[in-house]
Amino acid sequence: xxALLEVSDLCAGYGAADVLDRIAFTVEEGGVxxxxxxxxxxxxxxxxxxxxxxxxxxxxxxGTEAIETRxxxxxVRLGLAHAPDGRGTFLQLTTEENLRVGALTRRDRAGVAxxxxxxxxxxxxxxxxxxxxxxxxxGGEQQMLAIARALMLRPRLLVLDEPSFGLAPxxxxxxxxxxxxxxxxxRVSILLVEQNAKLxxxxxxxxxxxxxxxxxxxxxxxxxxxxxxxRRSYLGY
Amino acid sequence: xxxxxxxxxxxxxxxxxxxxxALALVMIYQATHHINFxxxxxxxxxxxxxxxxxxxxxxxxxxxxLTVGISFVLGVVIERVLIRPMAHAxxxxxxxxxIGLLVILNxxxxxxxxxxxxxxxxPFDGVIPGNAFMSPHELGIIxxxxxxxxxxxxxxxxxSLGLAMRAAAxxxxxxxxxxxxxxxxxxxxxxxAAAVGAVAGMMVAPVIYLDPxxxxxxxxxxxxxxxxxxxxxxxxxxxGGFVVGVVENLVGTYLIGTELKLTVALVxxxxxxxxxxxxxxxxxxxxxx
Numbered sequence: 001x002x003a004l005l006e007v008s009d010l011c012a013g014y015g016a017a018d019v020l021d022r023i024a025f026t027v028e029e030g031g032v033x034x035x036x037x038x039x040x041x042x043x044x045x046x047x048x049x050x051x052x053x054x055x056x057x058x059x060x061x062x063g064t065e066a067i068e069t070r071x072x073x074x075x076v077r078l079g080l081a082h083a084p085d086g087r088g089t090f091l092q093l094t095t096e097e098n099l100r101v102g103a104l105t106r107r108d109r110a111g112v113a114x115x116x117x118x119x120x121x122x123x124x125x126x127x128x129x130x131x132x133x134x135x136x137x138x139g140g141e142q143q144m145l146a147i148a149r150a151l152m153l154r155p156r157l158l159v160l161d162e163p164s165f166g167l168a169p170x171x172x173x174x175x176x177x178x179x180x181x182x183x184x185x186x187r188v189s190i191l192l193v194e195q196n197a198k199l200x201x202x203x204x205x206x207x208x209x210x211x212x213x214x215x216x217x218x219x220x221x222x223x224x225x226x227x228x229x230x231r232r233s234y235l236g237y
Numbered sequence: 238x239x240x241x242x243x244x245x246x247x248x249x250x251x252x253x254x255x256x257x258x259a260l261a262l263v264m265i266y267q268a269t270h271h272i273n274f275x276x277x278x279x280x281x282x283x284x285x286x287x288x289x290x291x292x293x294x295x296x297x298x299x300x301x302x303l304t305v306g307i308s309f310v311l312g313v314v315i316e317r318v319l320i321r322p323m324a325h326a327x328x329x330x331x332x333x334x335x336i337g338l339l340v341i342l343n344x345x346x347x348x349x350x351x352x353x354x355x356x357x358x359x360p361f362d363g364v365i366p367g368n369a370f371m372s373p374h375e376l377g378i379i380x381x382x383x384x385x386x387x388x389x390x391x392x393x394x395x396x397s398l399g400l401a402m403r404a405a406a407x408x409x410x411x412x413x414x415x416x417x418x419x420x421x422x423x424x425x426x427x428x429x430a431a432a433v434g435a436v437a438g439m440m441v442a443p444v445i446y447l448d449p450x451x452x453x454x455x456x457x458x459x460x461x462x463x464x465x466x467x468x469x470x471x472x473x474x475x476x477g478g479f480v481v482g483v484v485e486n487l488v489g490t491y492l493i494g495t496e497l498k499l500t501v502a503l504v505x506x507x508x509x510x511x512x513x514x515x516x517x518x519x520x521x522x523x524x525x526x
Contacts, residue, residue, distance in 0.1 A: 051414065072413040072414065073416050073418050073419075076414060081414075082414045084410070084411065088411035088414060090404055090407050092407055093403065093407065100400055101415050104417055105416035149415070153416070
């Protein structure tokens with residue numbers, strides 16, 4: 001089966017300078033791909049390039065479409081939902097309005113209502129705070145809201161930028177177990193960028209190592225996990 | 238007492254005009270973070286359009302609806318042609334574009350319609366029994382303003398398009414990531430602001446008469462109202478607009494006389510900026526550095 005997302009020769013950056021250097025990776029249909037790397041390796045830039053938020057060149061194929069020249073809005077409408085770093089919450093809107101924004105491009109009202117109920121089931125905390133201004137939510141709740149908002153698109157691919165960033169370990173476990181459910185039961189493929197390699201590798205079936213804008217290792221998780229460099233620098237044993 | 242009530246109500250009526258224009262200012266401010274200094278001239282130009290239609294024989298309400306529609310389209314065009322290319326320009330450049338637009342519209346109106354003061358009809362006449370405090374037109378202004386405000390509130394609060402427009406103004410990047418066409422939403426916002434301004438222009442013209450400079454004072458009061466309520470808060474701006482209308486009228490009548498009324502707006506603007514820059518209902522924005 002062909003991959004859902006296939007990236008090759010991707011260069012991207014801000015201003016005149018390229019941050020990413022000929023990146024290649026894939027996300028399998030129904031799979032989870034993790035991109036690991038230290039601060040400043042270019043992880044967030046990579047996701048922004050895939051979503052067309054920054055200048056990029058190379059090849060990006062999503063499903064049957066070439067998206068390297070498409071506008072962000074159009075890429076999203078193909079079913080690629082991105083929960084950005086800093087979480088991208090609409091702070092002045094209520095929790096529920098944030099979720100409705102996530103589903104604005106959809107026309108199937110019944111499906112939207114269904115998904116709203118579903119994300120509230122995944123994240124009961126959000127249901128308790130549905131009428132509350134999103135700006136008053138805690139960091140963990142805002143991360144949940146970002147994922148929930150992305151899920152409201154009923155995406156084929158969920159793109160997550162460091163979902164564990166700045167959160168308490170228990171909250172992180174919670175979020176990762178819901179991501180597993182989303183992947184297994186709702187059949188949503190996931191592209192995940194993480195610093196927490198152990199968590200990411202537990203969830204993923206493919207992983208790539210990013211260092212100063214280059215992919216230095218990549219492949220099925222079983223191989224990556226056994227890799228000497230990965231073990232030492234990312235897993236710490 | 239009667240005189241006082243009369244002044245109070247006519248303050249509420251003009252306050253409705255200020256509230257509408259203040260709301261138009263806030264709508265554009267939220268989307269672009271700039272004050273549209275040309276808002277008043279856009280409204281003035283719309284009012285001339287209505288006057289032309291009426292002079293050509295169109296019934297008042299048909300001219301009214303047509304004017305609102307044309308103004309909406311003009312607002313969208315202005316955003317597309319003048320404002321969008323300035324999206325990443327420095328603040329001063331944008332301000333200059335707004336002022337340029339103000340001068341162009343003002344001169345264009347003077348050139349096409351001449352600077353002679355014209356009277357503008359009011360659709361509200363007749364006598365309201367038992368009402369000694371308000372003219373029918375003042376009552377009409379209040380009614381129309383409330384209808385406009387209610388429609389806008391409903392639109393932004395309850396419709397998907399309204400939500401998309403709010404989202405696009407609050408967080409453009411996140412909105413794009415939700416598939417919202419942000420540019421289109423900004424254009425719609427300009428269209429709506431122009432339409433609201435057109436209504437305000439047509440409502441105020443019977444009171445202050447039609448001439449190319451008619452909106453200069455109105456814009457100043459509206460600006461004071463928007464600042465008073467909080468430039469980033471639509472409901473605050475509306476309340477601020479009404480408050481300014483009443484205060485301006487009462488202070489003008491009882492304290493300083495009509496000639497000095499405009500200073501009320503200036504005192505309010507300076508007072509708010511010095512003592513409470515976020516406005517009464519605005520939010521203090523803290524930027525982490």
